[in-house]
Amino acid sequence: MGKIEEAIQQKEFKDPFNKAVVNLLYTHSYLVTAQNGLFKPYDISPEQYNVLRILRGQNGNPTTVSSIQDRMLNKMSNASRLVEKLKLKGWVKRTECTSDRRQVDVLITDEGLELLQTLERLVEESNVRVVNLSQEEAVQLNELLDKLRG
Amino acid sequence: MGKIEEAIQQKEFKDPFNKAVVNLLYTHSYLVTAQNGLFKPYDISPEQYNVLRILRGQNGNPTTVSSIQDRMLNKMSNASRLVEKLKLKGWVKRTECTSDRRQVDVLITDEGLELLQTLERLVEESNVRVVNLSQEEAVQLNELLDKLRG
DNA sequence: ACCAAATAGATGTATAGACATCAAATGTAA
């Protein structure tokens, strides 16, 4: 049984809201653990993968660091450093923006696109396996999560 | 609107399962950001707070490091180092276990209990505010999360 | 009793999150 009370050996919660917060934190750890194994062989982290996805979403147009930051799952993460690591591995290019020299244009390379394609299939397949819900339940979960933050 | 598509500016997802994974990662960041602000003034992190809660759950009985680890929300975290930090701040005591000298007995101090009491009220109130769901929806979310990991 | 395997916990290293601060470039108003 996967009940949260057993998983963390806590008998009861103050109310369903507090239980939901703990349950979300625990489920997050469950998901992240599953993903880490996937990424390990490719020398890339889930966060770096996410940046590559954002860059590809631009269809060949360069993106600034702050624009990447805005689209990241974690708004507090540090896009600047993630881009630097991706550059060192040859998956993105960084060029000075001519119209505003404060900004930096970030562009995914062909190698980055290739890696992304490989990884994306693995991630998509893994996510379907890892989420032990029916299609309807998954839709319902999405609705609840969207509302939760509302 | 709090829809995940707008929050991270992604038009569509492969399927509801993949969307749910992204939605969970994003919602986790939303929750953690809310919690961080709460803990800041008390010189304690959410993870350290969680360890104190586990220790108090033992009703005065000491707990070993590995037992703490088993009950943590994140099974991959490092209970040993968190205990060390709590000890430096005087919130836990660490004594060698006489029956098995590999083990370490960890016990929450009176100062730790006092801090915990203050924090717990704040956290519980904050969680109710932060989870923008009805009671029924929160129950439903808990059921879906438990099943998701099943 | 002896030795190998298992266990508990500490520690080393890399990555990322949280947040403050800094420098450079740009915008704006007197």
Add this chain to the structure above:
DNA sequence: TTACATTTGATGTCTATACATCTATTTGGT
């Protein structure tokens, strides 16, 4: 134009996660 505020991105520091490795015990088989 000059002075000041704002924006962009880089960087510094602390904390935590992820995972490998190490030491000190304890256990279990022979």
